Amino acid sequence: MYITMKKIQYYISALLLVGFVAMSMSSCSEEKLGPTIFPDEDEVLDPTATTYKLDKYLKENYLDKYNLTFLYKMPDVSANMNYNLVPARYENALDLAVTCQYLWFEPYEALGGIDFLKTYSPRIILLVGSQAISSATRQPVDGLTEGGVKITLFNVNSMDATNKDAMNENYFHTMHREFANILRQNKTYPTEFNTVSVGHYVPSEWRERGNEINSAGFVSKYASSESSVDFAETIACYIVFTDQQWDDMLAYAACGWHKDKNKYCRYYYYPDNDMTKDIVYIPNTEDDEKKINVVRDDFGIVVQRYIYDGTTHSRITVYPVEDEDGINGVEAIEKKVQYARQWFREAWGIDLDALRDEVRARQDAYNIEELRKRVYDIQ
Amino acid sequence: MKKILNISLLMLAALSTLTLTSCLHEMDEVFDDDAVIRMNNAMEDYENVLTSNGGKWQLEYYSNTTEPGYTYVLTFAKDGSVVMSGHNKWINYIKNNNLNTSAFGSMTSMWDVIGDNGLVLTFNSYNDFFHLFSSPDAVPTTGGTMTAGGGSTAGRGHEGDYEFNLMKFSGDTIYMTGKKYNYHMIMTRLPQDTNDSTYLTGVANLNKNMFTSKLPYVYIVLPNGNRWIVKSAASGYMKIYPEGQDEVTTSESHNFIITNDGMAFRDELVLEGYKIQRFKRQADGTALCVEDNQTLITADPLSVCLTNSVLNWKSNMKKEAAGGIYSEYATQISSETKNITAATLKNATLKEIQINYIDSISAAVVTMNFSKSSKTYPARFQFTVASSTDNQISFTYKGMTDYGERFYAACPTIEKFIQAFAAAKFDLTSPSLLAPTTITMAENGNAGNFIVLTLQ
Numbered sequence: 001m002y003i004t005m006k007k008i009q010y011y012i013s014a015l016l017l018v019g020f021v022a023m024s025m026s027s028c029s030e031e032k033l034g035p036t037i038f039p040d041e042d043e044v045l046d047p048t049a050t051t052y053k054l055d056k057y058l059k060e061n062y063l064d065k066y067n068l069t070f071l072y073k074m075p076d077v078s079a080n081m082n083y084n085l086v087p088a089r090y091e092n093a094l095d096l097a098v099t100c101q102y103l104w105f106e107p108y109e110a111l112g113g114i115d116f117l118k119t120y121s122p123r124i125i126l127l128v129g130s131q132a133i134s135s136a137t138r139q140p141v142d143g144l145t146e147g148g149v150k151i152t153l154f155n156v157n158s159m160d161a162t163n164k165d166a167m168n169e170n171y172f173h174t175m176h177r178e179f180a181n182i183l184r185q186n187k188t189y190p191t192e193f194n195t196v197s198v199g200h201y202v203p204s205e206w207r208e209r210g211n212e213i214n215s216a217g218f219v220s221k222y223a224s225s226e227s228s229v230d231f232a233e234t235i236a237c238y239i240v241f242t243d244q245q246w247d248d249m250l251a252y253a254a255c256g257w258h259k260d261k262n263k264y265c266r267y268y269y270y271p272d273n274d275m276t277k278d279i280v281y282i283p284n285t286e287d288d289e290k291k292i293n294v295v296r297d298d299f300g301i302v303v304q305r306y307i308y309d310g311t312t313h314s315r316i317t318v319y320p321v322e323d324e325d326g327i328n329g330v331e332a333i334e335k336k337v338q339y340a341r342q343w344f345r346e347a348w349g350i351d352l353d354a355l356r357d358e359v360r361a362r363q364d365a366y367n368i369e370e371l372r373k374r375v376y377d378i379q
Numbered sequence: 380m381k382k383i384l385n386i387s388l389l390m391l392a393a394l395s396t397l398t399l400t401s402c403l404h405e406m407d408e409v410f411d412d413d414a415v416i417r418m419n420n421a422m423e424d425y426e427n428v429l430t431s432n433g434g435k436w437q438l439e440y441y442s443n444t445t446e447p448g449y450t451y452v453l454t455f456a457k458d459g460s461v462v463m464s465g466h467n468k469w470i471n472y473i474k475n476n477n478l479n480t481s482a483f484g485s486m487t488s489m490w491d492v493i494g495d496n497g498l499v500l501t502f503n504s505y506n507d508f509f510h511l512f513s514s515p516d517a518v519p520t521t522g523g524t525m526t527a528g529g530g531s532t533a534g535r536g537h538e539g540d541y542e543f544n545l546m547k548f549s550g551d552t553i554y555m556t557g558k559k560y561n562y563h564m565i566m567t568r569l570p571q572d573t574n575d576s577t578y579l580t581g582v583a584n585l586n587k588n589m590f591t592s593k594l595p596y597v598y599i600v601l602p603n604g605n606r607w608i609v610k611s612a613a614s615g616y617m618k619i620y621p622e623g624q625d626e627v628t629t630s631e632s633h634n635f636i637i638t639n640d641g642m643a644f645r646d647e648l649v650l651e652g653y654k655i656q657r658f659k660r661q662a663d664g665t666a667l668c669v670e671d672n673q674t675l676i677t678a679d680p681l682s683v684c685l686t687n688s689v690l691n692w693k694s695n696m697k698k699e700a701a702g703g704i705y706s707e708y709a710t711q712i713s714s715e716t717k718n719i720t721a722a723t724l725k726n727a728t729l730k731e732i733q734i735n736y737i738d739s740i741s742a743a744v745v746t747m748n749f750s751k752s753s754k755t756y757p758a759r760f761q762f763t764v765a766s767s768t769d770n771q772i773s774f775t776y777k778g779m780t781d782y783g784e785r786f787y788a789a790c791p792t793i794e795k796f797i798q799a800f801a802a803a804k805f806d807l808t809s810p811s812l813l814a815p816t817t818i819t820m821a822e823n824g825n826a827g828n829f830i831v832l833t834l835q
Contacts, residue, residue, distance in 0.1 A: 050460045051489060073489060073503035075542070084515040084536055089505040090489065129505045130515050133534030157505055 053378040054094050061101055061374075062125075066117050070097055071126045088127040088156040095161035096127060096153070096171065098371040104175050107358040112350045120186055122179070124150040129157035144178075148185040151178045161368040168240050168363065176359075177236035184231060187347040193339040194227040196332050201226050211284055212264040214252035215325060217332025234336045235344075239356050240363070253329030256321035257284075267292060269307065269318045282307075282318065292318050418494045425492045425500070425545055428553070429455040433571020436553070439636050441562045441645050442512040442539030447615020448636025448645060450582045451509065452575045453566070461490040461502065463509045466579035470508050472519055481583045483576050484508035498545040499558060512539025563646060578639060586615075586637040589660065591814040593834045594678055595689060598622070601653050602673040609676065619650075641666055650674075664811025680769030681807035681818055685832070686736040686743060692818065692832035693733045703828030708796040715790035716749065724785065727751040734832060736764070742777055745800070747793070749786060758786040760797060770808070771823065776801045803828070 045055050054072075062068040072093035074085070088096075109117055131140040132154050144152040153174065160166055197217045202209070206225040218224040223233035241249065255266040258281055265281035267289070282288050295304040305318035337352075344352040412420070429436070434455035441448045449469075454462040464485035471482035488506035493499050502509060514536045540557030543564065547554045551568035569578070590597070592613035599607040599619060606622040610630075615637075620630035635644045641659040648655050655674050658666035668674035684690060694700045696709035713729045727749035736743045740761065747758040759781045762774035776797055779787060787793045804823040809815035821829035 046459075048458050050456075050458045073491065073501075075493065075495060075501060075503065084513060084534065084538060086510040086513045086515075086541065087503050087505050093504070129510070130513075133515050 051090070053375050054090075054097065056378050057375045058097060062097075062105075065114070066105065066121045067123065068121050069124045070100075071124060072097065074126065074128060083132040084130075085132060085154075086129040086157070088129040092129075092156045092159045092161070093127050094372065094375055095368060096156060096159065098374050099161060099167065099171075099366075099368070100125070100175065101374075102371055103172050103359060103362050103366070104179065107355055107362060108179075108350075110358055111355045112348060116348065116350075120183060122149055122151045122182055126150060126152045127156045128152060128154045131155045131158075148182045151175070151182070164363065164366050167366075172359075172363075173236050173240050176239050177232045180232035180235040181228075183348065184228065187343075189231050189343045189347075190339050193231055193336060196335050196339075197224075197227070197230065200224065200327070201230070210264050211252045212255075212257040212259075212266075214249050214333070215255055215257055215323065215327065215329040217253070217327050217329045217336070219249060219333055219336075230336070231340065234333070235340050235352070238337055238340065238352065239359050242360070242363075250330050250333065253333055254323075255329075256323030257325070258321045266321050267305065267318045268321060269316050271316070272309070273316055281321075418498070421498055422492045422494060425498060425548070425553075426457075428548055429490075429492070429500075430457045432568065435569040435571050435573050436566040437569050437638070438566050439564055439638065439643065440512070440539070441557075441564060441634065441636070442537040443560070444562075444634060444645070445616055445632075446537065447634055448643075449512075450579065450636060450638055452569065452573065452578055454575075455490060459489050459491065460487050462487050462575070463502070463506045464575035464579055465508050466583040469511050473507055473511065478519065481586070483579055483583075485575055492545070495542075495558075499542050500545055500555060501542045503541075510541055512537040513541045582637060582639050585639070585641075585660065588811065588814055588816075589637055589642060589664075589666070591816050591834070593690075593816060594684070594814065597676060597678040597813055599650065599655075600675045600677060601651055602671060603651065603653075605651060607650060621651075641669075664809070664813045664815075666813060676813060678813050678815060680766075681809055681812070681815060682766035682769055682772045684815055684834075685734065685772060685807065685818060685820075686764050686766075688736045688738045691733065691735055691835040693731050693835055694830050694832050695731045696729065696830070700831045700833075701829065703822075703825070704799055705796070705828055705830050708792050708799070711792040712747070712786075712790045712796065715792055716786070719785065719789040721785070723754075724749070724751065724756060724782070724789075727756060730755065732830065733757075743774065744780075745774075747786065749782070756782045756786075758782040758793070760787075762801065767804075771804055771806055772820070773804045774801050799828070 045052055045059065049055065051073075058070045058072075062070045072088050072090075074087035105117060105121070108121075132144075132152075133140055141154060144154075146152070153171065155170070159171065200216050200218075201224055203225050206213075206221050209221045209224060213221050213224050216224065218230060218233075219237040220233050223230040223237075237249070238246075252266075258265050258268070260281040260283070263281075263283040263285075265283050267282040268279045269282070271277045271280060282292065291307050292305050293307065294302055295306070297303050305320075306315040307318055308314070309316050341352045344350045344355070434457075436453045436455070438451040438453050439448050440451055449465060449467050452464045454464075456462075462485060464483070466481055466483045468478045468481050470484035471480055472478050474482050474484060484507070486506050486508050488502060488509070489504035490500065490502050493501055515534045516536055518536055538560060540559050540562070542558040543555040544558055545553065545555050553566040554563070555566070556563050590612040592611075595610070597609045597612060599609055601607070607619045608622050608626070610618045616632060616634045618626075618630050618632045620626050633644050633646075633648060635642050641657065643657040644655070646656070653671060653674060655668045655670055657669040658674075658676055659669055660666050666676040678684065679687065685692065696706065698706070701709055709729055709732075716727045716729075717725060719725045719727070728751065730748045730750040733746040733748060734743055735746070741763065742761045743764050745760045745762060747760070749756045749758060758779070760779045760783055761777040763777055764772060764774055766772045803825075805820040806823050806826070807818050807820060809818045816834045817831055818834075819829055819831045821827075
């Protein structure tokens, strides 16, 4: 075989090159990797720690089960540094941990399955002891959802777990709303929902509204701030409201309202029953409306409302304000619930009514002393 | 051909240089371990330091730049719990809805040392008596809602930290800074048998007695002899300015803390080149700078305090407040008022003796206040004053005014009193030269004859 000098030199150069590269690589490959700079996820809990039982409960029932970190020992860096906040009281954190599981995660797990929660539950729940006061509005924030992965619950130190109604209003309402927010951030809800109350949202003035807001087709004041909030609020109210609360809300939705001297009124009367006199409106306050007596027929239908004249003690007929806002509040709310129901079924395979029944059954059976045993009984 | 060989060799040489260079990153390690190991070790070190020897520490805590610092006693346990004890008015507000006095409070909560952009000591579960400084609730006052720092405090509160960057550990002192607001704070180890309540009650008592709001100003006396006027020290937030300078344009304000043995400014102050921060209370009540052992915080000499025209001194002349002839004279004078013919003054009682210095007449007025039927009748006697030393004073009788003549005429012992008072040289003493809320005037050479005056 004829090999030119040029080729010999080429092969020598190539061999030397490969040799050097191999040597240099081998010399570098002796470097050993050090320990990971990331925290060990399987951190072993210290059984001598004061918080061992709660920590173990949270690990087994949130972290291991749903890949969710339930942060109750508040690192300030986890919260918004623009707020002045304090950590949660330990005892309240324990109460909230067991009730969250009982009234939030277990119902969803029963209806949606554990994989649903593993995938879509927040990755972090952060408890904050105090309120967060918005510097812009000077109003407190009761819950925050960030990026669909973290829910922050504020004002935990004011919580009284023995007061079921207050818990429902102040915490579980918030939890279900914030979770609905996470779900809608993952799968869009029907755009038709946005059309139901289009033109009636008031992003900056919703706090000043009262029960008359139901007549505009909203389940709550907050719902009237914007459509995405409306969607989450509709779901949360539908799930956590008692029958009485829901019926009262629909009753307000069915009313006509009149704003008189900055107060919303749904009833009025003529002094001395004299229709030539100026109408007097009755403000929608508990004290004022309590004075109205109701006469019903055999079927429970209201046939007359009246109050007693303060001087003559004679009956003065009370009339409902005509509903002239052009919105059928009840129909709007029911339509919104229907959209939410459809979305839950089609997007998540969850029956919203069954979820509501599950939550309500648990609310009825709610007993904080029993729930605390979930932690206390841990060995 | 040679050219190709040369090029190949040059390339090899260059390549070998490159490959050798690539290995040069294996420099000598600055640290023995990786960052994560060092961080974990440091966390463990601090945890051990905090919990060892009983785990008891004094924390000098500042929530902001306009409130005083607050002394806390913390007891760290290895199980993650910490007992946090304090004695201040905010605790009293929580316990008794009262900000006028201080109260002790102690509660157990949680602590941890975490790695968070450095080592951080965190008190991460709520403690009623400590996290009150971090609460966004509006700061209460006795009068209602406080508006400290301008505007409403709603949403801001005291603006205190509960997480602290651990800066260093030296001896038995841990230096740290609040994580959000960056104020420097220190923790000092306490003996493990320290009783929180006893210790903090001592601090609270010193807090009450170190300065007095009744004295309009005291001084920081620098080693060069220059004095800085100190105002409002009793509030825990003092205003200081050089003596003789304009208060408005030269004053600066500093908050400080009262500890078990003195006081400390939140940060080091530099006055005329002298660096001062910590002061130890001396037996005479003054405070001596720990850093230079020379700078002193003190008040005017007692003789000057007694003749300060803005101050008002009184003695009720009862058993503890007067001794010897002065006590006897006071009793006799009260009994002699029966001699007065005027019904309104007859049988009036000598309630107290009051001393004020009046600049306009360059004299001290010794007032005998007689009372009857809830009315007070002042008998005033004027004296010129001389003081041979800081703590000695003598009086020369000058005349009488108001009800002076009427009581003098009816009560012969008043003359004896005036003669004795004018004849004596009084030695002045006080439990505290910095806060002389009481001064004892005792006759030089006959200490049994004395009057104890209380600053009003």
